[in-house]
Amino acid sequence: MYLNSIFTNPERLERLLDIAQSSFLPLLEGAIQYTIPLTLISFTIGLILATLTALARISTVKFFQIVARIYVSIIRGTPLLVQLSILFYGLPTVGITLEPFTAAILGFSLNVGAYASEVIRAAILSIPKGQWEAANTIGMSYSQALKRIILPQASRVSIPPLSNTFISLVKDTSLASFILVTEMFRRAQEIAAFNYEFLLLYSQAGLLYWIFCFLLSLVQGRLENRFDRYVSKA
Protein backbone atom coordinates (compact mmCIF):
# COMPACT_ATOMS: atom_id res chain seq x y z
CA MET A 1 0.00 0.00 0.00
CA TYR A 2 2.65 2.41 1.19
CA LEU A 3 5.19 1.42 -1.45
CA ASN A 4 2.48 1.31 -4.05
CA SER A 5 1.45 4.85 -3.33
CA ILE A 6 5.05 6.00 -3.69
CA PHE A 7 5.39 4.53 -7.15
CA THR A 8 2.00 5.54 -8.43
CA ASN A 9 2.13 9.01 -7.00
CA PRO A 10 5.23 11.05 -7.79
CA GLU A 11 4.08 13.90 -5.62
CA ARG A 12 3.92 11.58 -2.61
CA LEU A 13 7.45 10.39 -3.31
CA GLU A 14 8.65 13.94 -3.55
CA ARG A 15 6.98 14.81 -0.24
CA LEU A 16 8.61 11.87 1.47
CA LEU A 17 12.05 12.75 0.13
CA ASP A 18 11.53 16.33 1.24
CA ILE A 19 10.60 15.27 4.75
CA ALA A 20 13.46 12.79 4.94
CA GLN A 21 15.87 15.47 3.92
CA SER A 22 14.55 18.18 6.20
CA SER A 23 14.31 15.88 9.23
CA PHE A 24 17.81 14.51 8.83
CA LEU A 25 19.51 17.47 10.48
CA PRO A 26 17.15 17.69 13.45
CA LEU A 27 17.61 13.97 14.06
CA LEU A 28 21.36 14.27 13.82
CA GLU A 29 21.22 17.27 16.12
CA GLY A 30 19.29 15.20 18.66
CA ALA A 31 21.97 12.57 18.39
CA ILE A 32 24.85 15.00 18.81
CA GLN A 33 23.18 16.98 21.58
CA TYR A 34 21.81 14.10 23.61
CA THR A 35 22.15 10.54 22.31
CA ILE A 36 25.93 10.58 21.99
CA PRO A 37 26.70 12.56 25.18
CA LEU A 38 24.22 10.44 27.13
CA THR A 39 25.93 7.30 25.89
CA LEU A 40 29.49 8.47 26.48
CA ILE A 41 28.95 10.04 29.91
CA SER A 42 26.79 7.19 31.21
CA PHE A 43 29.21 4.58 29.95
CA THR A 44 32.19 6.28 31.58
CA ILE A 45 30.47 6.72 34.95
CA GLY A 46 28.97 3.25 34.57
CA LEU A 47 32.38 1.66 34.00
CA ILE A 48 33.83 3.26 37.13
CA LEU A 49 30.78 2.12 39.08
CA ALA A 50 31.08 -1.34 37.55
CA THR A 51 34.76 -1.69 38.48
CA LEU A 52 34.06 -0.64 42.06
CA THR A 53 31.12 -3.02 42.24
CA ALA A 54 33.17 -5.88 40.82
CA LEU A 55 35.92 -5.22 43.37
CA ALA A 56 33.33 -5.12 46.14
CA ARG A 57 31.98 -8.46 44.96
CA ILE A 58 35.39 -10.15 45.07
CA SER A 59 36.47 -8.38 48.26
CA THR A 60 36.81 -10.36 51.45
CA VAL A 61 34.71 -7.81 53.34
CA LYS A 62 31.20 -9.24 53.70
CA PHE A 63 29.57 -5.82 53.92
CA PHE A 64 30.93 -4.72 50.52
CA GLN A 65 29.85 -7.99 48.96
CA ILE A 66 26.30 -7.62 50.22
CA VAL A 67 25.92 -3.99 49.16
CA ALA A 68 27.20 -4.87 45.68
CA ARG A 69 24.88 -7.86 45.39
CA ILE A 70 21.81 -5.85 46.39
CA TYR A 71 22.67 -3.07 43.94
CA VAL A 72 23.16 -5.46 41.02
CA SER A 73 20.04 -7.41 41.92
CA ILE A 74 17.80 -4.31 42.04
CA ILE A 75 19.07 -2.85 38.78
CA ARG A 76 19.01 -6.11 36.85
CA GLY A 77 15.66 -7.10 38.31
CA THR A 78 13.69 -4.01 37.31
CA PRO A 79 12.99 -2.54 33.86
CA LEU A 80 15.09 0.40 32.80
CA LEU A 81 11.94 2.30 31.90
CA VAL A 82 10.66 1.86 35.44
CA GLN A 83 13.99 3.05 36.87
CA LEU A 84 13.97 6.17 34.69
CA SER A 85 10.36 6.87 35.64
CA ILE A 86 11.14 6.63 39.33
CA LEU A 87 14.10 8.97 38.95
CA PHE A 88 12.27 11.59 36.90
CA TYR A 89 8.57 11.31 37.77
CA GLY A 90 8.82 9.66 41.17
CA LEU A 91 11.54 11.49 43.08
CA PRO A 92 9.87 14.94 42.93
CA THR A 93 7.29 13.51 45.35
CA VAL A 94 10.01 13.36 48.00
CA GLY A 95 11.37 16.75 47.03
CA ILE A 96 14.13 15.67 44.65
CA THR A 97 13.62 17.17 41.23
CA LEU A 98 16.07 16.22 38.50
CA GLU A 99 16.52 17.72 35.07
CA PRO A 100 15.59 15.22 32.34
CA PHE A 101 19.20 14.94 31.18
CA THR A 102 20.51 14.47 34.74
CA ALA A 103 17.90 11.84 35.51
CA ALA A 104 18.80 10.03 32.28
CA ILE A 105 22.53 10.08 33.03
CA LEU A 106 21.88 8.78 36.51
CA GLY A 107 19.57 6.02 35.31
CA PHE A 108 21.84 4.82 32.49
CA SER A 109 24.99 4.99 34.62
CA LEU A 110 23.43 2.88 37.35
CA ASN A 111 22.27 0.44 34.70
CA VAL A 112 25.63 0.10 32.99
CA GLY A 113 27.31 -0.14 36.41
CA ALA A 114 25.26 -3.17 37.38
CA TYR A 115 25.50 -5.08 34.09
CA ALA A 116 29.15 -4.31 33.40
CA SER A 117 30.16 -5.20 36.96
CA GLU A 118 29.43 -8.85 36.22
CA VAL A 119 31.54 -8.66 33.07
CA ILE A 120 34.45 -7.09 34.91
CA ARG A 121 34.16 -9.49 37.82
CA ALA A 122 34.30 -12.46 35.46
CA ALA A 123 37.27 -10.92 33.63
CA ILE A 124 39.20 -10.38 36.87
CA LEU A 125 38.48 -13.93 37.99
CA SER A 126 39.68 -15.26 34.63
CA ILE A 127 43.23 -14.02 35.24
CA PRO A 128 45.34 -16.92 36.56
CA LYS A 129 46.17 -16.91 40.26
CA GLY A 130 49.86 -17.06 39.33
CA GLN A 131 49.65 -13.46 38.14
CA TRP A 132 48.60 -12.30 41.60
CA GLU A 133 51.39 -14.37 43.11
CA ALA A 134 54.01 -13.00 40.76
CA ALA A 135 52.82 -9.47 41.59
CA ASN A 136 53.01 -10.28 45.29
CA THR A 137 56.45 -11.79 45.10
CA ILE A 138 57.86 -8.64 43.52
CA GLY A 139 56.44 -6.74 46.47
CA MET A 140 53.25 -5.27 45.05
CA SER A 141 50.35 -4.30 47.24
CA TYR A 142 46.80 -5.37 46.37
CA SER A 143 46.04 -2.08 44.62
CA GLN A 144 49.34 -2.06 42.71
CA ALA A 145 48.78 -5.63 41.53
CA LEU A 146 45.26 -4.76 40.49
CA LYS A 147 46.21 -1.62 38.62
CA ARG A 148 49.40 -2.79 36.94
CA ILE A 149 48.89 -6.52 36.43
CA ILE A 150 45.31 -7.70 36.77
CA LEU A 151 43.10 -4.96 35.30
CA PRO A 152 45.20 -4.47 32.13
CA GLN A 153 44.82 -8.16 31.39
CA ALA A 154 41.18 -8.23 32.47
CA SER A 155 40.34 -5.36 30.13
CA ARG A 156 41.47 -7.40 27.16
CA VAL A 157 39.13 -10.19 28.14
CA SER A 158 36.23 -7.83 28.74
CA ILE A 159 36.31 -5.89 25.46
CA PRO A 160 33.80 -8.08 23.59
CA PRO A 161 31.21 -8.26 26.40
CA LEU A 162 31.67 -4.58 27.30
CA SER A 163 31.15 -3.66 23.66
CA ASN A 164 27.82 -5.45 23.92
CA THR A 165 26.93 -3.33 26.92
CA PHE A 166 28.00 -0.20 25.10
CA ILE A 167 25.98 -0.98 21.99
CA SER A 168 22.93 -1.81 24.09
CA LEU A 169 23.36 1.52 25.82
CA VAL A 170 23.34 3.44 22.53
CA LYS A 171 19.93 1.97 21.76
CA ASP A 172 18.64 2.20 25.33
CA THR A 173 19.16 5.96 25.31
CA SER A 174 16.02 6.10 23.17
CA LEU A 175 14.12 5.39 26.40
CA ALA A 176 15.18 8.84 27.61
CA SER A 177 12.54 10.18 25.21
CA PHE A 178 10.04 8.97 27.80
CA ILE A 179 11.45 11.37 30.40
CA LEU A 180 11.43 14.32 28.01
CA VAL A 181 15.06 14.28 26.87
CA THR A 182 14.90 15.51 23.26
CA GLU A 183 17.35 12.91 22.01
CA MET A 184 17.19 11.42 18.54
CA PHE A 185 14.13 9.22 18.95
CA ARG A 186 12.12 11.96 20.63
CA ARG A 187 12.95 14.28 17.74
CA ALA A 188 11.61 11.64 15.38
CA GLN A 189 8.44 11.37 17.45
CA GLU A 190 7.99 15.12 17.46
CA ILE A 191 8.46 15.48 13.72
CA ALA A 192 6.20 12.54 13.00
CA ALA A 193 3.50 13.89 15.29
CA PHE A 194 3.51 16.97 13.10
CA ASN A 195 3.44 15.36 9.65
CA TYR A 196 2.16 11.82 10.43
CA GLU A 197 5.00 10.11 8.52
CA PHE A 198 5.69 7.65 11.34
CA LEU A 199 7.11 4.88 9.19
CA LEU A 200 9.54 7.22 7.50
CA LEU A 201 10.79 8.98 10.60
CA TYR A 202 11.09 5.95 12.83
CA SER A 203 12.93 4.12 10.05
CA GLN A 204 15.22 7.07 9.65
CA ALA A 205 15.97 7.11 13.37
CA GLY A 206 16.49 3.35 13.30
CA LEU A 207 18.93 3.69 10.44
CA LEU A 208 20.96 6.27 12.34
CA TYR A 209 21.09 4.01 15.44
CA TRP A 210 22.26 1.17 13.25
CA ILE A 211 25.01 3.31 11.69
CA PHE A 212 26.25 4.34 15.14
CA CYS A 213 26.33 0.74 16.31
CA PHE A 214 28.07 -0.37 13.16
CA LEU A 215 30.79 2.24 13.66
CA LEU A 216 31.15 1.08 17.25
CA SER A 217 31.68 -2.52 16.20
CA LEU A 218 34.50 -1.30 13.96
CA VAL A 219 36.07 0.43 16.95
CA GLN A 220 35.65 -2.79 18.94
CA GLY A 221 37.58 -4.70 16.29
CA ARG A 222 40.44 -2.21 16.41
CA LEU A 223 40.56 -2.29 20.19
CA GLU A 224 40.67 -6.08 20.19
CA ASN A 225 43.58 -6.03 17.77
CA ARG A 226 45.43 -3.54 19.90
CA PHE A 227 45.02 -5.58 23.04
CA ASP A 228 45.85 -8.82 21.29
CA ARG A 229 49.37 -7.72 20.49
CA TYR A 230 50.73 -9.61 23.47
CA VAL A 231 48.77 -12.80 22.83
CA SER A 232 49.99 -15.62 20.65
CA LYS A 233 48.06 -15.74 17.38
CA ALA A 234 48.59 -19.47 17.17
Next chain:
Amino acid sequence: MIAINNLHKSFGDLEVLKGIDLNVQKGQAVVVIGPSGSGKTTFLRCLNILETPTAGTVAIDGHMADFSKPLPKKQIMEFRKQSAMVFQHYNLFPHMTALENVMEGPVTVQKIDRAEARAKAEELLTKVGLKEKMNEYPFQLSGGQQQRVGIARALALEPKVMLFDEPTSALDPELVGEVLQVMKELAQEGMTMVVVTHEMRFAKGVADEVLFMDAGRIIERGTPQEIFDHPKEERTKQFLNLIQNADTI
Protein backbone atom coordinates in the same frame (compact mmCIF):
# COMPACT_ATOMS: atom_id res chain seq x y z
CA MET B 1 70.48 -15.77 56.70
CA ILE B 2 67.34 -17.88 57.05
CA ALA B 3 66.19 -19.30 60.36
CA ILE B 4 63.05 -21.39 60.33
CA ASN B 5 61.53 -22.65 63.51
CA ASN B 6 58.82 -25.27 63.89
CA LEU B 7 56.96 -24.20 60.73
CA HIS B 8 53.49 -25.66 60.34
CA LYS B 9 50.97 -25.35 57.54
CA SER B 10 47.53 -26.90 57.23
CA PHE B 11 44.94 -26.64 54.50
CA GLY B 12 41.77 -27.27 56.45
CA ASP B 13 42.22 -30.66 58.10
CA LEU B 14 45.17 -31.57 55.94
CA GLU B 15 48.47 -30.91 57.64
CA VAL B 16 51.02 -30.32 54.90
CA LEU B 17 53.97 -29.10 56.95
CA LYS B 18 54.47 -30.79 60.29
CA GLY B 19 57.14 -28.72 61.91
CA ILE B 20 60.08 -27.67 59.75
CA ASP B 21 63.30 -26.42 61.32
CA LEU B 22 66.06 -25.13 59.13
CA ASN B 23 68.98 -22.73 59.15
CA VAL B 24 70.54 -21.53 55.94
CA GLN B 25 73.80 -19.62 56.00
CA LYS B 26 74.44 -16.62 53.81
CA GLY B 27 75.61 -17.68 50.36
CA GLN B 28 74.42 -21.25 50.75
CA ALA B 29 72.45 -23.05 48.05
CA VAL B 30 69.99 -25.48 49.60
CA VAL B 31 68.19 -27.96 47.39
CA VAL B 32 64.97 -29.54 48.57
CA ILE B 33 64.03 -32.89 47.06
CA GLY B 34 61.22 -35.27 47.81
CA PRO B 35 58.24 -37.06 46.33
CA SER B 36 55.28 -35.03 45.08
CA GLY B 37 52.90 -34.19 47.87
CA SER B 38 55.74 -34.12 50.39
CA GLY B 39 55.14 -30.44 51.09
CA LYS B 40 58.31 -29.06 49.53
CA THR B 41 56.56 -26.53 47.32
CA THR B 42 54.30 -25.42 50.15
CA PHE B 43 57.37 -25.05 52.33
CA LEU B 44 59.02 -22.78 49.77
CA ARG B 45 55.86 -20.72 49.27
CA CYS B 46 55.64 -20.19 53.01
CA LEU B 47 59.02 -18.46 52.94
CA ASN B 48 57.55 -15.77 50.66
CA ILE B 49 54.18 -15.89 52.46
CA LEU B 50 52.41 -16.90 49.26
CA GLU B 51 50.94 -19.41 51.69
CA THR B 52 50.46 -18.23 55.23
CA PRO B 53 51.91 -20.76 57.66
CA THR B 54 49.65 -21.86 60.50
CA ALA B 55 52.37 -21.73 63.13
CA GLY B 56 56.07 -21.25 63.58
CA THR B 57 58.56 -18.50 62.85
CA VAL B 58 60.71 -17.56 59.90
CA ALA B 59 63.48 -15.01 60.05
CA ILE B 60 65.26 -13.83 56.92
CA ASP B 61 68.23 -11.57 57.46
CA GLY B 62 66.91 -10.45 60.82
CA HIS B 63 63.35 -9.82 59.62
CA MET B 64 61.21 -12.03 61.76
CA ALA B 65 57.71 -13.29 61.02
CA ASP B 66 55.84 -15.09 63.77
CA PHE B 67 52.87 -16.98 62.37
CA SER B 68 51.26 -17.89 65.66
CA LYS B 69 49.18 -14.72 65.27
CA PRO B 70 47.85 -12.98 62.13
CA LEU B 71 50.43 -10.64 60.61
CA PRO B 72 49.55 -7.10 59.58
CA LYS B 73 49.68 -6.53 55.81
CA LYS B 74 52.52 -4.09 56.12
CA GLN B 75 54.70 -6.60 57.89
CA ILE B 76 53.91 -9.27 55.30
CA MET B 77 54.97 -6.92 52.51
CA GLU B 78 58.14 -5.94 54.33
CA PHE B 79 58.95 -9.60 54.96
CA ARG B 80 58.30 -10.52 51.32
CA LYS B 81 60.92 -8.06 50.16
CA GLN B 82 63.63 -10.21 51.70
CA SER B 83 63.10 -12.99 49.18
CA ALA B 84 61.91 -13.43 45.61
CA MET B 85 60.27 -16.39 43.98
CA VAL B 86 60.87 -18.04 40.63
CA PHE B 87 57.80 -20.05 39.63
CA GLN B 88 57.41 -23.39 37.93
CA HIS B 89 55.20 -21.83 35.26
CA TYR B 90 57.26 -18.60 35.07
CA ASN B 91 54.18 -16.41 35.69
CA LEU B 92 55.58 -13.61 33.58
CA PHE B 93 53.26 -10.68 32.98
CA PRO B 94 52.00 -11.42 29.46
CA HIS B 95 51.08 -7.82 28.67
CA MET B 96 54.63 -6.58 29.24
CA THR B 97 57.82 -7.13 27.29
CA ALA B 98 60.73 -8.97 28.89
CA LEU B 99 62.30 -5.63 29.77
CA GLU B 100 59.07 -4.28 31.26
CA ASN B 101 58.64 -7.46 33.28
CA VAL B 102 62.04 -6.94 34.88
CA MET B 103 61.53 -3.20 35.38
CA GLU B 104 58.09 -3.55 36.94
CA GLY B 105 59.19 -4.28 40.50
CA PRO B 106 61.84 -1.57 40.75
CA VAL B 107 59.61 1.08 39.12
CA THR B 108 56.25 0.33 40.71
CA VAL B 109 57.29 -1.02 44.08
CA GLN B 110 60.67 0.52 44.82
CA LYS B 111 59.84 3.78 42.98
CA ILE B 112 63.19 3.79 41.27
CA ASP B 113 63.64 6.25 38.41
CA ARG B 114 62.61 4.68 35.07
CA ALA B 115 65.90 5.28 33.29
CA GLU B 116 67.85 3.80 36.16
CA ALA B 117 65.49 0.81 36.39
CA ARG B 118 65.80 0.31 32.66
CA ALA B 119 69.58 0.27 32.78
CA LYS B 120 69.50 -2.24 35.61
CA ALA B 121 66.94 -4.42 33.82
CA GLU B 122 69.03 -4.44 30.65
CA GLU B 123 72.04 -5.45 32.67
CA LEU B 124 70.13 -8.32 34.30
CA LEU B 125 68.72 -9.53 31.00
CA THR B 126 72.21 -9.46 29.54
CA LYS B 127 73.37 -11.50 32.49
CA VAL B 128 70.78 -14.20 31.81
CA GLY B 129 71.70 -14.09 28.12
CA LEU B 130 68.58 -12.38 26.81
CA LYS B 131 69.81 -8.96 25.73
CA GLU B 132 68.52 -9.58 22.20
CA LYS B 133 65.08 -10.60 23.42
CA MET B 134 64.37 -7.78 25.81
CA ASN B 135 61.65 -6.16 23.70
CA GLU B 136 59.78 -9.40 23.04
CA TYR B 137 56.55 -10.34 24.76
CA PRO B 138 56.52 -13.55 26.80
CA PHE B 139 54.51 -15.44 24.17
CA GLN B 140 57.34 -14.83 21.71
CA LEU B 141 59.88 -16.53 23.98
CA SER B 142 60.64 -20.20 24.56
CA GLY B 143 59.99 -21.69 27.99
CA GLY B 144 63.66 -21.54 28.90
CA GLN B 145 63.88 -17.90 27.87
CA GLN B 146 60.73 -17.06 29.81
CA GLN B 147 62.13 -18.69 32.90
CA ARG B 148 65.36 -16.74 32.58
CA VAL B 149 63.29 -13.54 32.38
CA GLY B 150 61.54 -14.79 35.51
CA ILE B 151 64.90 -15.09 37.25
CA ALA B 152 65.94 -11.60 36.08
CA ARG B 153 62.62 -10.21 37.33
CA ALA B 154 63.22 -11.73 40.74
CA LEU B 155 66.82 -10.49 40.85
CA ALA B 156 65.79 -6.94 39.95
CA LEU B 157 64.51 -6.46 43.48
CA GLU B 158 67.87 -7.38 44.96
CA PRO B 159 66.42 -9.96 47.30
CA LYS B 160 68.60 -11.49 49.96
CA VAL B 161 67.26 -14.94 49.19
CA MET B 162 66.14 -16.47 45.91
CA LEU B 163 63.45 -19.13 46.04
CA PHE B 164 63.07 -21.50 43.10
CA ASP B 165 59.93 -23.59 42.84
CA GLU B 166 60.67 -26.43 40.41
CA PRO B 167 62.00 -23.91 37.91
CA THR B 168 62.70 -26.45 35.18
CA SER B 169 59.79 -28.88 35.58
CA ALA B 170 57.67 -27.23 32.90
CA LEU B 171 60.50 -27.04 30.38
CA ASP B 172 61.28 -29.19 27.38
CA PRO B 173 64.37 -31.27 28.20
CA GLU B 174 66.66 -29.39 25.82
CA LEU B 175 65.84 -26.08 27.53
CA VAL B 176 66.59 -27.19 31.07
CA GLY B 177 70.33 -26.62 30.81
CA GLU B 178 70.19 -22.91 30.02
CA VAL B 179 68.09 -22.24 33.14
CA LEU B 180 70.24 -24.40 35.41
CA GLN B 181 73.34 -22.65 34.07
CA VAL B 182 71.98 -19.27 35.17
CA MET B 183 71.11 -20.69 38.58
CA LYS B 184 74.55 -22.21 38.92
CA GLU B 185 76.17 -18.87 38.20
CA LEU B 186 73.99 -17.24 40.81
CA ALA B 187 75.05 -19.79 43.38
CA GLN B 188 78.69 -19.25 42.50
CA GLU B 189 78.25 -15.51 42.96
CA GLY B 190 77.19 -16.23 46.51
CA MET B 191 73.42 -15.80 46.26
CA THR B 192 71.56 -17.52 49.07
CA MET B 193 69.08 -19.83 47.42
CA VAL B 194 66.48 -22.42 48.29
CA VAL B 195 65.66 -24.60 45.31
CA VAL B 196 62.90 -27.16 45.02
CA THR B 197 63.81 -29.36 42.09
CA HIS B 198 63.87 -32.80 40.56
CA GLU B 199 67.17 -32.11 38.82
CA MET B 200 69.48 -34.39 40.75
CA ARG B 201 72.52 -33.45 38.72
CA PHE B 202 71.97 -29.81 39.64
CA ALA B 203 71.61 -30.81 43.29
CA LYS B 204 74.86 -32.80 43.15
CA GLY B 205 76.79 -30.12 41.34
CA VAL B 206 75.59 -26.93 42.97
CA ALA B 207 73.96 -27.58 46.34
CA ASP B 208 75.79 -26.93 49.59
CA GLU B 209 73.12 -28.86 51.38
CA VAL B 210 70.38 -31.21 50.26
CA LEU B 211 67.17 -31.75 52.19
CA PHE B 212 64.97 -34.73 51.64
CA MET B 213 61.35 -34.05 52.54
CA ASP B 214 58.50 -36.49 52.87
CA ALA B 215 55.03 -36.21 54.37
CA GLY B 216 55.56 -32.68 55.65
CA ARG B 217 58.85 -33.27 57.43
CA ILE B 218 62.52 -33.01 56.67
CA ILE B 219 63.56 -36.64 56.78
CA GLU B 220 67.22 -36.28 56.07
CA ARG B 221 69.73 -33.55 55.33
CA GLY B 222 73.37 -33.37 54.43
CA THR B 223 75.86 -32.60 51.73
CA PRO B 224 75.00 -33.90 48.25
CA GLN B 225 77.54 -36.72 48.75
CA GLU B 226 75.93 -37.77 52.02
CA ILE B 227 72.40 -37.75 50.65
CA PHE B 228 73.03 -39.22 47.22
CA ASP B 229 75.87 -41.64 47.96
CA HIS B 230 75.21 -42.65 51.55
CA PRO B 231 71.58 -42.02 52.43
CA LYS B 232 70.79 -43.18 55.94
CA GLU B 233 67.01 -43.17 55.95
CA GLU B 234 65.03 -45.90 54.27
CA ARG B 235 62.62 -43.45 52.66
CA THR B 236 65.45 -41.44 51.15
CA LYS B 237 66.94 -44.61 49.66
CA GLN B 238 63.56 -45.61 48.19
CA PHE B 239 63.05 -42.21 46.67
CA LEU B 240 66.52 -42.04 45.14
CA ASN B 241 66.12 -45.56 43.76
CA LEU B 242 62.84 -44.64 42.09
CA ILE B 243 64.43 -41.60 40.48
CA GLN B 244 67.50 -43.50 39.30
CA ASN B 245 65.38 -46.30 37.91
CA ALA B 246 63.31 -43.80 35.99
CA ASP B 247 66.51 -42.44 34.51
CA THR B 248 67.65 -45.84 33.24
CA ILE B 249 64.40 -46.97 31.63
